[in-house]
Amino acid sequence: MTIQNAPDSVLTTMTQAGRRIWLRPRLSLGRFLTARRLAAYFLIVLFFGLPWLPVNGFPAVLLDIAHRRFHILGYTFLPTDTLLLAILLLTIFVSIFLFTALLGRLWCGWACPQTVYMEFLYRPLERLFEGTTGKGGESRASLAGWRKPAYFVAALLVTALPAHTFLAYFVGVENLRQWMTESPVQHPTAFLVMAVTTVLMFFDFYWFREQLCLIACPYGRFQSVLLDKWSLIVSYDRKRGEPRGRRVSESRSMGVSALTVLNTPIPRHSDTPIPSTRGDCIDCHLCVATCPTGIDIRDGLQMECINCTQCIDACDAVMEKIGRPRGLIRYSSQAAIEGEKVRVLRPRVVFYPALLAILITVWIVIFSNKGTADVTLLRNFGNPFTMLANGQIANSMRLKVQNRTDKPQEYAFQLVNVPEARIVADRNPLTVAPDHAETQGFVIEVPLGAFAGKLGTIDVTLRVTDGQGFSKDVAARLLGPMNVVSASPAATRSGAEP
């Protein structure tokens, strides 16, 4: 799949002299804008609501990095769940690959926070203060002097809301409320984090804007490898549209600007036969004027296209105006536009779901085997074993138990497969507070004779139970002298002795 760019341009928002072109895209009303508005408002409400929504005593989403625990929809992911999180991350990546192969950059145009907040929060605010492009707003220089600073202040205030909400995902609403109501001097670090987040978001939405999609976001760059000829994209139907050109003599003779074509009385198609030499595109440039990244979709698929569908709405309105069917620009695939047969089953559309199914199955198996506690058994540093004066071989271990319940629990531990071994521990059972972890060092003592014929190792199983249904077996390997032939203390020794 080829990705084209406008001729002679490096960036659609930069002049040949290297100066930035500020885009004021024209708002094009239509069915896609209505649908995107609904989706955007839903996502905005979801974003603001999730930190406040309690599930199992925690916010629906709380990424508590400071305490190394993520609360997601009622489940708490701990450092011991790294594997689960890694698989989850991998699943998200593969889903993005599949999603993109099937539906193109639907995410960019409909759900990416950059697009959602830019198009449905900041641009409406900007239009409120600075006017609407296509309705006088394009002559910004003539605007009353107060509008620009007023918009600056309004945008800064508006930014504080998503910026603070964004922080609530990491610190929780209670902490955030405390920080906001107390003096910054009491919480200088928190204040600094909040200030930096607000400034960064403001910089992005007030100044950087579409540049994030054009030069900073890696997703657009991956487009050429993630998409294929059959992926859904916003495309211009070249066969139908070309050769382009004004067919409406009135608008041409009146010297009508591209932006006012819609307001120009154009005879219905039934009244004005289309010359067979002309395509449906009347070259009104409305699809360009409405594009938030400043590209011309008629140049073909471009990396800058975020699939926002504004050009579809703009062009559909023009087509209706001139009495032609909608869809000169439409959701389609490159293959379909070129008249090729639609191919639903392609290698990547088979491979990605298969991989997803494996990942999801593994994730579910691991997740469903998670009990109400996490148990980790480790050897202590130092000598591999110690021979005691009474002829016992001692292995030093430590047990870490993470209580995942909301009540204190007592965890007892014992060896289940070596009857002659015994555990010496200061605390057994081990009491662990809710949602906390405790570590207990202990020693496993085994008679020397147990190593007879075992080549210096004995595999043991440590069982941890809480008396309320939780039981977990952990495997461990005891080390001892090699070549033990009897229980005699005079047997060959290796390792350290007291």
Ligand code: SF4
């Ligand atoms: S809006 Fe439609 S008719 Fe107008 S220039 Fe774009 S493709 Fe052509």
Ligand code: SF4
């Ligand atoms: S070309 Fe169309 S779909 Fe792509 S970014 Fe521009 S307006 Fe949106």
